Each structure stands twice: as structure tokens, then as C-alpha cells.
Amino acid sequence: MYQSPMKSELVDCGDCPIRHKAVCSRCGPPELAILENMKSYKTYEAGQTIVWAGDQTQFVGSVVTGVAALTQTMEDGRRQMVGLLLPSDFVGRPGRELAPFDVVAATEVTLCRFRKAPFEKLLAETPSVASRLLEMTLDELDAAREWMLLLGRKTAREKIASLLAIIAGRDSSLRLASASGRVQFELPLSREAMADYLGLTLETVSRQVSALKRENIIELQGKRRITIPDFAVLMNETGDDTDGGMLT
Amino acid sequence: MYQSPMKSELVDCGDCPIRHKAVCSRCGPPELAILENMKSYKTYEAGQTIVWAGDQTQFVGSVVTGVAALTQTMEDGRRQMVGLLLPSDFVGRPGRELAPFDVVAATEVTLCRFRKAPFEKLLAETPSVASRLLEMTLDELDAAREWMLLLGRKTAREKIASLLAIIAGRDSSLRLASASGRVQFELPLSREAMADYLGLTLETVSRQVSALKRENIIELQGKRRITIPDFAVLMNETGDDTDGGMLT
DNA sequence: TGGTCACCTTGATCGAGATCAAATTTGGAC
DNA sequence: GTCCAAATTTGATCTCGATCAAGGTGACCA
Known part of the structure; x- marks a missing residue:
């Protein structure tokens, strides 16, 4: 991403x-x-x-x-x-x-x-x-x-993972364990706003967030506070190149 | 568009x-x-x-x-x-x-x-x-x-109609009957390239083009040469505002 | 302490578009 | 012309995400 x-x-x-x-x-x-x-x-x-x-x-x-x-x-x-x-x-x-x-x-x-x-x-x-x-x-x-x-090619799960990775990466409150390791942040978007961003319905967003939670890729405190135990694991779900993009 | x-x-x-x-x-x-x-x-x-x-x-x-x-x-x-x-x-x-x-x-x-x-x-x-x-x-x-x-919100049919409208509008070879009326142009893209642009498969592109042809919204000469009998009718299929965008 | 409202989750079912699998067309090459 | 590979169309079936429909949760307030 x-x-x-x-x-x-x-x-x-x-x-x-x-x-x-x-x-x-x-x-x-x-x-x-x-x-x-x-x-x-x-x-x-x-x-x-x-x-x-x-x-x-x-x-x-x-x-x-x-x-x-x-x-x-x-x-x-x-x-x-x-x-x-x-x-x-x-x-x-x-x-x-x-x-x-x-x-x-x-x-x-x-x-x-x-x-x-x-x-x-x-x-x-x-x-x-x-x-x-x-x-x-x-x-x-x-x-x-x-x-x-x-929007054109990713699955619902990849879309959610990508959005979380982007928000985690851009949120200024964490600038700490960025590359991998534990990261925590506040979601600034409602489920509906996430759906509008990702080209999905809010129900699909909710289901995919629940699925990522169930598989311990993310943790939820309340609805909006999110903890990512291992950022690298989340990145695996985005569909993006995990290496730096350079094929040497 | x-x-x-x-x-x-x-x-x-x-x-x-x-x-x-x-x-x-x-x-x-x-x-x-x-x-x-x-x-x-x-x-x-x-x-x-x-x-x-x-x-x-x-x-x-x-x-x-x-x-x-x-x-x-x-x-x-x-x-x-x-x-x-x-x-x-x-x-x-x-x-x-x-x-x-x-x-x-x-x-x-x-x-x-x-x-x-x-x-x-x-x-x-x-x-x-x-x-x-x-x-x-x-x-x-x-x-x-x-x-x-x-990519996020339009149906396959709307995507095809939008692409055709954009190419028709940008193609320098026609600059004539632009707002409505009869327009003809050469598609510079294969079905696969269209699919890659629209976030669809090439089969879906082919089916939707066939459907528009069947309904006389477009005409085909060969695979690539397209005639639009009435540009306004095509625009109706794009899902876009048909007025200038200003709600006065 | 219960009510209410907005937000979210979960379940059941449906359908547009993907996928798999042939035809069919076509634009050159010769 | 005729042959061939590539592009396109068409058909049958499947699947992911949409849609329809209840429930759950929690923050705020009387």
C-alpha cells in the first residue's frame, strides 16, 4: 500500500x-x-x-x-x-x-x-x-x-486489511512500532464510512472486521479502538507486495 | 463523468x-x-x-x-x-x-x-x-x-457505458457531434484492457457490450469500430448526472 | 434504572459478476 | 482464397458480497 x-x-x-x-x-x-x-x-x-x-x-x-x-x-x-x-x-x-x-x-x-x-x-x-x-x-x-x-481488484477482506494498515501507518499517535510488532489506534471512521471508502456495504465491513478479530489478526477494545498484535501479519492480508517492491 | x-x-x-x-x-x-x-x-x-x-x-x-x-x-x-x-x-x-x-x-x-x-x-x-x-x-x-x-459503486453496464462515453468524448477524431447525436470512433483497447480498466473480467465486458448492442444503444462495425446513434441515450446508462451538475 | 437512539453485529437468502469451458469470428500471412 | 493463432462471444455453473431482516450494545439522559 x-x-x-x-x-x-x-x-x-x-x-x-x-x-x-x-x-x-x-x-x-x-x-x-x-x-x-x-x-x-x-x-x-x-x-x-x-x-x-x-x-x-x-x-x-x-x-x-x-x-x-x-x-x-x-x-x-x-x-x-x-x-x-x-x-x-x-x-x-x-x-x-x-x-x-x-x-x-x-x-x-x-x-x-x-x-x-x-x-x-x-x-x-x-x-x-x-x-x-x-x-x-x-x-x-x-x-x-x-x-x-x-477498489477494482481486491477482495473484501483485503480491502479491510488495507484500510487498517493505511490508517495505522498514517495515524500520528503511534509512529512507534511501525514496520512490525504491536500497534494500537483509534478508528476515525464509522462502519458505514469505511464501507463508503472501500466500495462495500456496512454489513460486509462488519463481517470482515469480525472475521479478522476471530482469527486474532486484530483485537478490538470497544467498537473503534483497534490493536494489531503483529503488523506484518495484517500486511499479509492486504494482497500487497510485502517486500519493498524492488525485485533485485 | x-x-x-x-x-x-x-x-x-x-x-x-x-x-x-x-x-x-x-x-x-x-x-x-x-x-x-x-x-x-x-x-x-x-x-x-x-x-x-x-x-x-x-x-x-x-x-x-x-x-x-x-x-x-x-x-x-x-x-x-x-x-x-x-x-x-x-x-x-x-x-x-x-x-x-x-x-x-x-x-x-x-x-x-x-x-x-x-x-x-x-x-x-x-x-x-x-x-x-x-x-x-x-x-x-x-x-x-x-x-x-x-470502480467502487457502478454496475458492469454502467462501467461499460461510462468508458465508451469517456473515449468518445476524448477521441480527437470526432470533436463534432459531441453533446448528443450520432458519434463514431475506434476503440483503442482490447476487451481484456477494458476489463483491466473497469475492474471486470473480459467475459463480462463482452457480455455487456453485446447487451448494449442488442438494445441498439451502440452499433458495432467489426470488433473495434463503434457507432453511438444517440450520445444522450448512452449517457443515460452511465449512472452519472445527466444535467450539468449544477442544481439551480 | 430504565428508556431511547445510533451504531453495530449476525443470520438467511439472493443475484451480479466470476469462473470454467467451448464455440465462433477475424485479421493477417502466405 | 485458405489457414491459423489470437481475440471475442456465448453458455453453464458457482461464489462472494449485496440485500433483507432481526437482534445486540452502549452512551446519554430523564
Whole structure:
């Protein structure tokens, strides 16, 4: 499963709570100081829609805390999550008039926001910001394409294992025993949200989670807290290459 | 289904056969003239792998003629196409060491290529190129996310109809009766390639194509030449919003 | 301390698409 | 033309995940 190489490059901005990958006005080049004045924080409650697909885009920004989801819905109600936004992920579309997808808060979410127009001006004038944002977008594209393999070709069990492996790998609260060994984390998604992400029904998600539990590949404390006794064993269930991908 | 807004912005470069969206050295800003010296064309035959996943990336470039596919393969042979590259599409990853996916020629393909290092240098120094490439990448990302909805939630029939609608819409040979009315084009993909793109088996693809033919939604001349008597009727089968997406 | 509501689990059955197995078509090669 | 291998179509059957339908669980509150 795809692991963003960006993760190790995150910069903590001290009293700026957000670790912007591209737009931090404290740790970036001096041009970015102008962003400091137009920065604003906003918190959304779980379940709230932050942006509606088709809306005029008002702002760009980053997730500070919480988890948000990019989703699409068909007229008859079928829904597909097309992206998961974790802290430090970028939200918005410089250069686009209309938002292409819904952005929904999966948990309580705090965003650090910038008005779009001045941000775009900065982008046009500052190559370092543009190339940083390009790099981030390429990462997102790679992640989306990994997800296409999951949606198109993996079994329900492989989908669940892959999702758990990704969340475990990205959750900042554990950064410890990452490669293998015992890992514990809080699921930020309901069974229904997991189903929407994986292209399954919530019943199938529940059944497969139960099956992994029964086989001691995962342990549950309550519904949402998950312990993985051996990360390598979980990885075996994802269908992904277990080696680094290089066939030497 | 997602329609790239770039299409209308394509620039024809006269005796330069490629309509680079971002990197044309004839129609771009003067800095790009340096690219002219390192441009090289190469043709690949149908079925040939242009880039192997995991390879060192040697070049970036654009598709001049033909159709190429980005694909991923699991150890047990399950395959998923994650992108379709048509003429004028960009190939490669500035800023990446290793190619993330295989690039395979679906038909005979001609690429216009640039060595990666000088291209990256140009990218860092030329904001207009970086922002153009960012815009293109955002389009690809939107297209990938549309495709995630297709893979996760659409029926086999909707998948086939969507693919035909996209190819019809992107194929440069028809740019005529686009919105509705009669449309005709050559399928650049085998049934197996279609299956790999749609997350289906080739038998299911064949059956659904036959069904659409039986219901006079499409007509076949041979296996690959397709006529759509009424594009709007085909769109009805895709599951997508038939209106422009704006609910006024 | 019991009620309620949202979320989750489990069971029974169904069906779309996969799989296995032949035909049939076709586009070249000669 | 005629032959052949590859691509495609079609048929029969099976299976995984969807669907329909109850129950269980726990957090919150009166």
C-alpha cells in the first residue's frame, strides 16, 4: 500500500498548530509571511459538510486536527469516498472555480484556511510554493491510483486489511512500532464510512472486521479502538507486495 | 463523468507534432526554447512496456500519437489499469526517483521525451511551467477520483457505458457531434484492457457490450469500430448526472 | 434504572459478476 | 482464397458480497 514520502518531511510550526506541508507562514520562505494575516481557523463538528460539490470555492487550507472525507454521491444515493484528509493534508483547488467533490467532517475537524485569491497570487509568484504543491498533488494522485487497485481488484477482506494498515501507518499517535510488532489506534471512521471508502456495504465491513478479530489478526477494545498484535501479519492480508517492491 | 477542461486549451504547435499542454518549446515562454535541443521522439509498438514500475525514471514527456495505459499488477496476476494516456497527456514524475506504475502501449505509441534532470531544473525556475503542470495534475487527480466512483459503486453496464462515453468524448477524431447525436470512433483497447480498466473480467465486458448492442444503444462495425446513434441515450446508462451538475 | 437512539453485529437468502469451458469470428500471412 | 493463432462471444455453473431482516450494545439522559 502506498505510503506518502511526505510524512517524514513535515515541519512543526511551533505555536502555529498546523504543520502545513506547503503553506506554513512561519517555516516557509519570507513571501509567505503575507499569508499570516489572512489565516483563519474554523472548527466543524462530526458529520458536518465543509464544502458541497459544485459550490464556489471560497478558500484553501489544511487540516489541523480531525479527519475529513472527500465523497461523491450518485443521484440514487450510492456513495463513494474518494479521499481521506488527515492532519496536515491540503484542502481545496487553486485555479478551480467550483469544488469537484463534497468535503465532510468524519470527526470534529479544525481547518486552517486562507482566502483563495491571495493564495493563488502567491502561488503564481512563488515557485517554491508551486513546486511544493505540485509534489503534494502528485502524492495524492499516486495514493488515488493505489486506491483504484483496491477498489477494482481486491477482495473484501483485503480491502479491510488495507484500510487498517493505511490508517495505522498514517495515524500520528503511534509512529512507534511501525514496520512490525504491536500497534494500537483509534478508528476515525464509522462502519458505514469505511464501507463508503472501500466500495462495500456496512454489513460486509462488519463481517470482515469480525472475521479478522476471530482469527486474532486484530483485537478490538470497544467498537473503534483497534490493536494489531503483529503488523506484518495484517500486511499479509492486504494482497500487497510485502517486500519493498524492488525485485533485485 | 469527468470531462477535462484542458481539452479546449490545447495548442497546436505547427510542425512540432505534439500538442504539449505544458512543455511545448514553440508555443511556450522563451525559456522553453532550451528544451528544443533535448527533445527526442520514440515510438513503441502495441503491447510494449514503456516504463516498468520501480524503474529509475529516465525521462518525462507527452504522448504524441496512440494510447498508453498506466497499470498495476498484484503478485497473483490481478491487474488494474489506473490511468489512460491519450495524445497530449503528460508522462512521468518530475521530482520522483522511481516510477510508481507500469506504462504500457495499448496501441502503437509515439512519445516526445525530455531528459528528466534538465526538465526539473526548468520547472524550478519557471513558475508558469510549474503552475501549468500543477493544473494538469489536479485534472488527473479529479479524473482518478471520478474513476474511483466507477470502480467502487457502478454496475458492469454502467462501467461499460461510462468508458465508451469517456473515449468518445476524448477521441480527437470526432470533436463534432459531441453533446448528443450520432458519434463514431475506434476503440483503442482490447476487451481484456477494458476489463483491466473497469475492474471486470473480459467475459463480462463482452457480455455487456453485446447487451448494449442488442438494445441498439451502440452499433458495432467489426470488433473495434463503434457507432453511438444517440450520445444522450448512452449517457443515460452511465449512472452519472445527466444535467450539468449544477442544481439551480 | 430504565428508556431511547445510533451504531453495530449476525443470520438467511439472493443475484451480479466470476469462473470454467467451448464455440465462433477475424485479421493477417502466405 | 485458405489457414491459423489470437481475440471475442456465448453458455453453464458457482461464489462472494449485496440485500433483507432481526437482534445486540452502549452512551446519554430523564
